Amino acid sequence: MRFLxxxxxxxxxxxxxxxxxHEVCSVYDECRGATDDEVLxxxxxENWIIITNDKDFGEKIYKENRIHQGVIFLRLDGQxxxxxxxxxxxxxxxxxxxxxxxxxxxxNVGRE
Numbered sequence: 001m002r003f004l005x006x007x008x009x010x011x012x013x014x015x016x017x018x019x020x021x022h023e024v025c026s027v028y029d030e031c032r033g034a035t036d037d038e039v040l041x042x043x044x045x046e047n048w049i050i051i052t053n054d055k056d057f058g059e060k061i062y063k064e065n066r067i068h069q070g071v072i073f074l075r076l077d078g079q080x081x082x083x084x085x086x087x088x089x090x091x092x093x094x095x096x097x098x099x100x101x102x103x104x105x106x107x108n109v110g111r112e
Contacts, residue, residue: 001022001023001049002023002046002047002048002049003022003049003051004024004027004042004043004048004051005017005025005026005028005051006027006039006050006053006054006057007027007028007032007034008052009051009052009053009074011029014029017051025042025046025048027039036056036060037060040057043069044067044068044069047069048069049069049072050068050069052072052073053073053074055075057073058071
């Protein structure tokens with residue numbers, strides 16, 4: 001899969017994904033200083049799924065109805081970037097965890 005790892009998520013997550021055989025674009029390494037809008041546009045135009053822990057992307061997608069190829073919100077309380085990769089193993093963009101309910105302006109985040 002193709003993942004664009006946001007700067008706030010950490011380069012260790014990007015490294016972990018690369019080690020797992022995924023194609024990765026690290027905002028930290030490749031376009032540091034890009035705005036959220038620029039990151040969202042790059043991800044959409046280049047077919048990347050964004051991995052971020054920046055809640056602003058949720059606002060842009062769910063409240064502003066911005067188009068995207070997919071976004072994984074990696075919100076793991078109290079964890080440093082290194083163990084965040086293990087959270088991705090359990091994450092599913094099709095079936096978000098119950099704690100996603102009610103966030104980003106809607107009660108049916110990722111559900112029909």
